[in-house]
Amino acid sequence: MFESAEAGGARRVLRPEGLPDAPSAELAFTDDQIDVLNKRQRDLGVAAYLRVVAQDETAGVPQEVMLAFVRRARASGQELGIATEAGIKRWAYLLMMTDGKIENVPEARAYLARGDEAPDRQVAKLIGHTARALREGRTVPPLEGLSVRPLR
Template sequence: MQEVLQTDEARISPETLEQLPAPLFAVLDGAHFDDIESELLTLGIKSRSLFLKGGDDDLRRDGPFLVNLKNREIIEAVCRIANHGPCAVFWSCSEGEQVLWRHLRTINEILIPDERLPDNDGSQGRAVQYERVLFRHWDPNVLGAILPLLSRAQFARVLGPASHVCFDSPDYGGWRRARTSENLPRPERGTLRLEPEQMERLKTAMLHSSRLRIARFLKANVPPHFSGVDDEFVWGATLASERSADELGIKTERGRARWAYVMMMSDGKAAGAPEVRNYVRDGGDTPDNRVKSLIQHAVDSLRSGSYASGGRV
């Protein structure tokens, strides 16, 4: 499982970016910052939101911001920012900033099959009904999940006037570079649409990605007194915790990561401990919120009762 749990992310360097045709641009994910627009201004870098003013200020602040990488100083500053986490997607567009800005705004939303409707997959002979959702193309992990699923026509729609798009998506293979080609169809107009089969493949990829993040969380939080914990054990602990998490109604990734930690700490015994299960299911709050305070509660009860941790402690 070394490949799966590898935590060293590819470093984004000015030299890597300068291999791309100029002019170069970066789209930064505001959700990773308190106020990326203001933070960039303190560095003397102007940015441009891909969301128009007049809407929700919080949504706009946490959304995408386009930066023109017009000189080496800006490129170096943005690389330093991008190497702190998956928050940047890089574009090469010969037609310039305004053309790229307009194009990226046209892919801010995407159509996906409406999962609120039963059997909405085209298998019953009925036309698939779609809903419009936000397409977070400024998140490199989102692009890392979606780009491999696209048809050539869909890929051309995403690239639009750009010749290259590059990003470091740690949950989907690290550094990725995609480019246009002569035999790529002309980009179609209209909203990009994912079909039911593509959505099923996307769910599979996202589930694997979520498992990777949970496994990395466990690996980074192994107690010092544990021994014999390797990648294979951590991956197995991640998978082994899923059934009991489902039974307890723990749905969020953060909650499931915490539950996987409790299961690892107890050598799998927490799932069978009535006190622990009742604590999570007591109805006073959602299971995901209850599991926030579960770790110390579970450890205390496991140490004082008959569910003491087993062989790997």
């Protein structure tokens, strides 16, 4: 038995007949294996978040494609100093809503880096400013000229 978020929860694998008996010992993982599993779980969490907040954009997108996008968003966000999972989720959302273009907008990059607050908080503020501006029919200075899909 094992838990698989990708497969929708708990799963059971039946042992095929004819296999030799497995040695009776504890299952052991190396630190590297645990690190890989933890990273994948975090990436699955970001992908699940995106599927909730961007349902139309993620409908029908295969999980491996989503995970590749999340890895790209994580690398891009960490390069900008975004360190928390909440910050990475927000950054991935902004990347998705701008077709990845926001990471190349100098004003947006500068906005994330400026101020007394960490980039994680700045990305949250950027989403808030953007949502407010879109509701009011205007753009946010860091995003002027950048086409942004309506935020939900």
